Amino acid sequence: MTxxxxxxxxxxxxxxxxxxxxDIDWLHNPAYTLPDGENDFGYEAFMATVDALVMGSYxxxxxxxxxxxxxxxxxxxxxxxxxxxxxTDPAANVSFxxxxxxxxxxxxxQAGARxxxxxGGQTIQRFLRAGLIDQMIITQIPILLGSxxxxxxxxxxxxxLRLQHSRAFANGFVQNQYQIEKEEGRRKxxxxxx
Amino acid sequence: MTxxxxxxxxxxxxxxxxxxxxDIDWLHNPAYTLPDGENDFGYEAFMATVDALVMGSYxxxxxxxxxxxxxxxxxxxxxxxxxxxxxTDPAANVSFxxxxxxxxxxxxxQAGARxxxxxGGQTIQRFLRAGLIDQMIITQIPILLGSxxxxxxxxxxxxxLRLQHSRAFANGFVQNQYQIEKEEGRRKxxxxxx
Numbered sequence: 001m002t003x004x005x006x007x008x009x010x011x012x013x014x015x016x017x018x019x020x021x022x023d024i025d026w027l028h029n030p031a032y033t034l035p036d037g038e039n040d041f042g043y044e045a046f047m048a049t050v051d052a053l054v055m056g057s058y059x060x061x062x063x064x065x066x067x068x069x070x071x072x073x074x075x076x077x078x079x080x081x082x083x084x085x086x087x088t089d090p091a092a093n094v095s096f097x098x099x100x101x102x103x104x105x106x107x108x109x110q111a112g113a114r115x116x117x118x119x120g121g122q123t124i125q126r127f128l129r130a131g132l133i134d135q136m137i138i139t140q141i142p143i144l145l146g147s148x149x150x151x152x153x154x155x156x157x158x159x160x161l162r163l164q165h166s167r168a169f170a171n172g173f174v175q176n177q178y179q180i181e182k183e184e185g186r187r188k189x190x191x192x193x194x
Numbered sequence: 195m196t197x198x199x200x201x202x203x204x205x206x207x208x209x210x211x212x213x214x215x216x217d218i219d220w221l222h223n224p225a226y227t228l229p230d231g232e233n234d235f236g237y238e239a240f241m242a243t244v245d246a247l248v249m250g251s252y253x254x255x256x257x258x259x260x261x262x263x264x265x266x267x268x269x270x271x272x273x274x275x276x277x278x279x280x281x282t283d284p285a286a287n288v289s290f291x292x293x294x295x296x297x298x299x300x301x302x303x304q305a306g307a308r309x310x311x312x313x314g315g316q317t318i319q320r321f322l323r324a325g326l327i328d329q330m331i332i333t334q335i336p337i338l339l340g341s342x343x344x345x346x347x348x349x350x351x352x353x354x355l356r357l358q359h360s361r362a363f364a365n366g367f368v369q370n371q372y373q374i375e376k377e378e379g380r381r382k383x384x385x386x387x388x
Contacts, residue, residue, distance in 0.1 A: 013332075013355060013372070014346035015209045031354075128338070138207075142355040142372060144322070147348045152208035154341045160225075161207060161336040163366035172357035174370055178207070178336060 003109045005116045007124050007136040008046050009151065010173075016148030017121050022062050027141065032171045041139055041175060051113035052077055054104060054127075057084060059120030060094075077108065079123060101130040121149050129157055135164070135179050142172035197303045199248075199310045201318050201330040202240050203345065204367075210342030211315050216256050221335065226365045235333055235369060245307035246271055248298060248321075251278055253314035254288075269307075273298065273317060295324040315343050323351055329358070329373050336366035 010027055011017050018024050033039065052075035055063075060078040063070065069089035076094045078084060086094050097104055108116055118127045127133050138151075161178040168174045204221055205211050212218050227233065247265060249257075251274035257264065263283035270288045272278060280288050291298055302310055312321045321327050332345075355372040362368050 014349065140370075142357045144346060144349055144351070144353040144355065146350050146352045152338060155208065155338055156340050157338070158340045159338040161338065161366065163336045163362060163368065166360070166362035166368050168357060168360035168370075172355065172372075174357065174360050174368065176334070176362075176368055178366075 003105050003114060003116060004134045005105065005118050005127060005132050006046070006050070007118055007133055007138070008043065009119065009124070009137075010139040010141055011151045012141050012143050012145040012148070014144045014146070015151050016145045017151045018062075018149040019145065020147055020149065022058070022149065024062075026143065026145065029143075032141070032173070034169060034171055038169070041169070041173065042137070046137065047074070047117070049115050050117040051075065051115050052108055053117045053119055054079065054108070054123060055119040056080070056123040057082065058122065060084060075113075077104065079104065101127045101132050105132055121151055121153070124151065125153060125155055128152075128155055128159060131182060133180055134182075135177065136161075137175065137177045139173050139175045142174075197299050197308060197310060198328045199299065199312050199321060199326050200240070200244070201312055201327055201332070202237065203313065203318070203331075204333040204335055205345045206335050206337050206339040206342070208338045208340070209345050210339045211345045212256075212343040213339065214341055214343065216252070216343065218256075220337065220339065223337075226335070226367070228363060228365055232363070235363070235367065236331070240331065241268070241311070243309050244311040245269065245309050246302055247311045247313055248273065248302070248317060249313040250274070250317040251276065252316065254278060271298065271302065295321045295326050299326055315345055315347070318345065319347060319349055322346075322349055322353060325376060327374055328376075329371065330355075331369065331371045333367050333369045336368075 009017055053071060054077045057078060057080040064087060069087045069092045073091045073093050078094060078096050079098055080096050081098050084096060097107065105116065118124055118133060159180060161180060163176060164179050165177040203211055246269040248271045251272060254272040258281060263281045263286045267285045267287050272288060272290050273292055274290050275292050278290060291301065299310065312318055312327060353374060355374060357370060358373050359371040
């Protein structure tokens, strides 16, 4: 059985998903507001197809700091090697796991998941390095943040992509959907500064 | 008199303009070839409006390593603090300059330039930090290079952009044109990891 792993994330034109302290308030700039019904950028439709979200402890703690738990009863798997508190929202469906990305995917597949939403910079990078990401929907925000938490950073692997869809919004967002083909031999390790 | 400073450059989805050693052969992947007449991506039309190219010594030495000088008689200003050889092509129109970006622009304006093409990662970053870039045409290549020379890196300044045009090509390239508004107070220094 096949599990599809997807990325759905916003990044500044210079490739940051958050400011250095994790702040994402810049995403909620009133200048980016579109008419009602167009501010979704396909998120709800994407989420409706997701069986479980997989995120790192840093993203999880950021989400916990929000006013309310944003994922309802959607299954969320937090990758962590340290104990973390569950959300206070009784509807939340959070479990904790750790280990190599392939094992995480295998355990979720065994539990019946067919579509995983991989979220957070470091988690996305780990899954990309492991060759486990199938598609990425990246919404590029018209700003240079100048510093922050990188979406990709120095991955250390070269990965060809196939553009499936590109859409520009009236607020300057450009959303691109890429597919990653899992052909052996097309991926190769590259020299990294890390 | 106003001088417009433009960026026209290709970058991988992870924001690299070249491999760590400056190699840009990945841009010439046969998989990216479009039918005749569509492989230009607006370059010639853009170049026809440019009075002078401004690039750093690193980019210049890369260009010198090409089989032939690619800029014909177009004026090229190389920013360098060390002596560099002129191109062997007798048609080449190369001069060397150094100093703050604002002084470079002022000297070119005095010489009659109205449109400067700012090229090369470090030179683009210096001109962005100095608030001197008016527009950027960035062609995003559908590949994660994994490491390389960054287009933006950690700029250390936050710069809002206005999307003017977005176009996806059949080979997966996405070309976005951004305008930078030079309103005082919209630019601000941000915490940098540098």
